Amino acid sequence: MSNIEKKKFGTEELLVKLSGRIDVTSTPEIEQEVNPELDSISYLTIDMGDVNYISSVGLRAFLSFQKKITPNGQMRIVNIKPEVLEIFKMVGFDKVLNIN
DSSP states (O other), X not given: OEEEEEEEETTTEEEEEEEEEESTTXXXXXXXXXXXXTTTOSEEEEEEEEEEEEOXXXXXXXXXXXXXXXXXXXEEEEOOOHHHHHHHHHTTTTTTSOBO
16 A cells, blocks of 8 residues: 655645555555646656555556656656666666656
């Protein structure tokens, strides 16, 4: 299960801090929290410093977020633990998503 904290900076930037597991159980909640914001922001930062696992369902959600925000802005993923970054690398998402 994942825990979600959102913080908005002005009207254009949203920080989403996730923790725990991003999987088939938690991804719908993450999408429910993030998707409505994507039409009104220019910058989305996803902080994964406390995430210890991401499944393919979570990866697909991140790709979807990027596709929705790209015409108007940028998405970046920060503070990824090495073991979680390895999952991004295994599927090539480290080349598709903006990971800092």
